[in-house]
Amino acid sequence: MVEQSPSADSDAQLQIVLEDEPDRMEEPGAAPPAPTEETLIRAVQDILSRSGLAFSEGAVRDLPELTSERFGPATAVSALRHVGYEASFGEMPVAELHTSHCPAIGFLKSGEAVVVASIDPADGVLLRRFESHGSSVDETCDLSSLPNLLSPFVILARRQHAAAKPKGKNDWFWGSLLQGKWLYLQVIAAASVTNFLGLSTSLFIMVVYDRVVPNEAIESLIALTIGVVIALGFDFIIKSLRAQFVDRAGKRADARMSRLIFDKILNMKLDGHRQKAGAMASIVREFDTLREFFTSATLIAVVDLPFIFLFIWVISLIAGPLALVPLIAVPLVILSGLAIQPFLARIAEGSMQSNMSKQGVLVETLNGLETVQATGSGRLMRRRFEEASDAQSDLGLRSRMLSQFAINAAASIQQVAQVATIFYGVFLIQDGTITMGAMIAAVILGGRTLAPLSQLAAAMSRANAARQAYRSLSAVMKDDSDGMDDIQPRLSRPHLNGTIELKNVSYSFAGANSPIIRNLSLKIPVGQKVAIVGRMGSGKSTLSRLIAGLIEPSEGAVLIDGVDLRQIDKSDVRRNIGVMLQDTWLFSGTVKENLQMGFYEYDDTHLLNIAKVSGVDDFVSGHPQGYDMELRERGEGLSGGQRQSINLTRALLHDPSILVLDEPTSSMDTATERAVIDRLKVWSEKKTMVMITHRNTLLDLADRVLVVDRGAVVTDTTPDKIRAQAR
Template sequence: MKLIDHWFWSAFSEHRRIYYRVFLAAALVNFFAVASTIFIMVVYDRVIPNSAYESLYALTIGMAIVLIFDFVLKMLRAYFIDYAGEYVDKQIGDSIFDRLLEAPTAVVTGPVGATANTFKEFDQVRDFFTSATLSLVVDLPFIFFFIFVIYLIAGPLAVVPLVAVPVVIGVGLAIQPFLSKVSEEAGTHNQEKQSILVETISGIESIKVLGGGDLVKSRWRDSATKQSSVSRISRSLAQIAVNTAQSSQQICLVGIVFYGVFLVSDGTVSMGAMVAAVLLSSRTLAPLGQIAGLAGRANNARTAYQRLSVFMEETKESSKSKRDEGAIRRSKLGKLEFVDVKYRYPDKEVDTLRNMKLKINEGEKVAILGRNGSGKSTLVKLACGLFTSSDGIVSYDGMDINQIHSEDISKFIGIVLQDVQLFSGSVKENITMGRTGISEEDIIRAGKISGVEEFIGKMPGGYDLLLSDRGMGLSGGQRQAIAIARAIVCKPTHYILDEPTSAMDMNSEQAFIAQFNQTLSESTLLIVSHRMPLLNLVSRIIVMNEGQVVDDGPREEILNKLRT
């Protein structure tokens, strides 16, 4: 795969010129680091023995200029890293979120906490590649440059850091397999914790009412204990490398001084050269002191990157944008037909729908009845393109739904799912959902039909009333009314409703049926419900059982059969 096409590396490829500047600035900063040691060596060996104060002034002025340039370069390096990081963060973040919105429903409807944690882990990847960590990575190759400089100015003293560096690197590499394994385990346990947390917050009312606190607390404690244990092991392993690096740095300083004394006595190196070697050895081993932390962050970033890559690869070919590239635009949908359709949920061994054969003509009003688990809601989601059949074809006017542009499906199908989802924002935003071409009159019309008008006028702000997450504060019937308004505001040609009034009171339901019936006219209606009043909207009833159609016919005929 070319870097320019990769979901992650393409962002870095586009900003590679900035990263070239980062590497250049880092190189110059490391070259300037040598200047201070040369300055000290010259002062010790030339200025002090000869009282050459004029040379001292000139050298000091030169060092001041170097230090100014060093400061400017460090600021530029930090600026370039932050500048590129900002754009990389935005570009990759947008790409991941777009893929989430476009991904097949079956891929993203797993444990919410685990999915959310996978996206949260992007922060670890971003921080590793767009922070000071990058500066440390750039500094590592200059370790051997500094050893070479020590060799040039102090000859044999270069042996001491040359021996210390491989030892520190060797210890760091030796613990990498263990750190990698621990990092993966920590990521798994973190996902478990996030899932439990999200599940608890979502169901806190049921937990309180049913007294289920001990159950979720036990799960949370078990997951937290496992993560804490793994984190402790990770820190212990990292500490081995940190302590090795720090000890090696101190041993290196002592070794250079010890060995240097004999070399100075023999006249092999000067006093200034020995002092310069001591300073350079500290600069040489400084990055190694952080290499353990770098390794830990690298492992966490790698684990997070792998989790994100799995998601991005799963959704790459089946995302909405990919599908729409060759999709056909339609001026209408027409007849809905299921031909030998099968559907099996991921990780399940039994088909939810089995050889489903069904035809609903344009303008026909049909109800789907059946026991719980008979496949009614699955059929609805297949009909609106949320799910893709495992086998067989779902089509409109003979065209596979997968070949129809997603915008046309959203335009022509108004859907209310069984589980109503409202979002933070105004009531108006929850009805329009960002769709264009919707006027105030359309919103009011949809509100009158759905029953939103019955309660919205009594609330401060009306349609501009701000809702909290999931529409908290509204009753179940009010949330359903908003969901129905959302489905009908665009005046679709096909209505697909799954238990749309299950939370409404009888009066609200009757008012909705009366209003809605007047707007159906030539529209196609597919409704799932066990409530008798809604069946007055249809002329045909289909009965399902165990993923198959077991009866189909005129409303009164089917109702009579069910009664007997």
């Protein structure tokens, strides 16, 4: 029970709530309310703004950890945790709330989310409510009336200290592993117990040989046997628990690392520095190598290593000089594994490169299979694939040979150690230094001593592959991103008017000798429709990507409403700038899913209206499944014009103030193109539009035409003059 006295130390009380209360709050006694998404998001924004974090609605929705279709209490907690808050949601009696919990997110019985800003017995309770048009209202009510207003559910949140938040570039890996530190501590504790219990069989055999058999002490034998059986039973249970702890810790780390890696890929900058798709897929696949190395048998073998000295110490107690045998064998096993590490390191690096080449050829072939078959270039792709595959196979063979050498060396040393223990033990028995039972116990304990090293030899062979995978993934994770790698928000601009200005913009691809865009400056006022024309390779598509914010200029700045595009929250950019790229890419799923692309807040009416403008409704409405029609990967089975219609719908979905369209109707037939242009002209009447085109038909939408050549605007004219020149 939380202390209700307002005079108590608030920090201490809040710590109690955040650490102790969640256990009680995890399973509410009744179903929590279903708050409206808008008010809950506004409440989260309000909590963040009190710490100086001005996140927009889109930024809150787009936080990497949020995967639910609906923004509910669980996703709100996830959002707060992602930006450095300790947060929890659950059922809590309203009467227990006091000022140390504030600000907190409460829920009116109607389902509306509110911020409980403060609670004071004298001044009452200050609630902040959120209205539909974007404003908020502060209301004060009596403390006694609070249970009648609020449901017994609350989101408690507190900002962590800056020092508590990991800042290291390698946090994706070590931070993920350390999330399960308590489980790993339990693994160590379980290993301690099971290794001590492992002594029981050796001591049992020694006592039976030295005491029970000579004296025919059957009762003692029964008692000892019962004790050992009990110990072995506990050993089985603890080993099972240890394996479960390792699996749970591995699952937790796996989930976090997988999410962080995928989020990194989603937020990679589209600036020409990207790896090939096949190479990137190969690097990400290496995550499995890294994960397997730090879980299961590898981790257990590492945890068991310190107990080698325990077994050697016990051998010295019961068999004296026989402890020298494992003392010599242990470093020999370690040295045999270390000796091959430099060779394995070089092989692992070469194998990684070969695998990337192999995956690259495979992905390119699959993506361009139609072209490969149409041009008869299968022989070329087969030769490339076989070269990469042969190189990888050769390196794999060498790696397996070296690894097997280390494993065989460890096994041979273990067998020689057993023989040496018996050989040396016989002479010690003759001298009366040890007993027969002590020698047999020493043999068993010697095996237990070297067993972890045998597993470690195999683990060391995989260590280089894991290290290479870690380096490759770290390089990806350290690369610049275009997303929310840190919690520092950009400028919130929920609505952009649509003024576009380029100031001395230049852009160069990595390794290019000359820029694609050269010191370009232009201004597009609100509502103007601009067509950009020019020869192939003149820089038109690059210019459209700069305006859309998909790539950043090498020099100069792109301004929207007078603000540098790089400073505006990316979610606001995506909602205010509708982009249709020249390359149309559809995903497997229904037509509706391809239109929505995860934005489930738009109802069917809005979606249908946009689909009518883009021409999607023209071909979907006649299909038996309608908008539930299943599409194959890349939209195979649809014509180029149909794919363009779907892509155009995506660009219009958010009702953006700016449209950037790259050849939006190039694959449409004449009648469909004419209909789409007519509807688009009405729909975009007050919007700013930038179009890349080679077709005069799209000039009907334009007020202004820019002719681009070699990355510069050479002509700024009107559509009529362009038509006149074409005659």
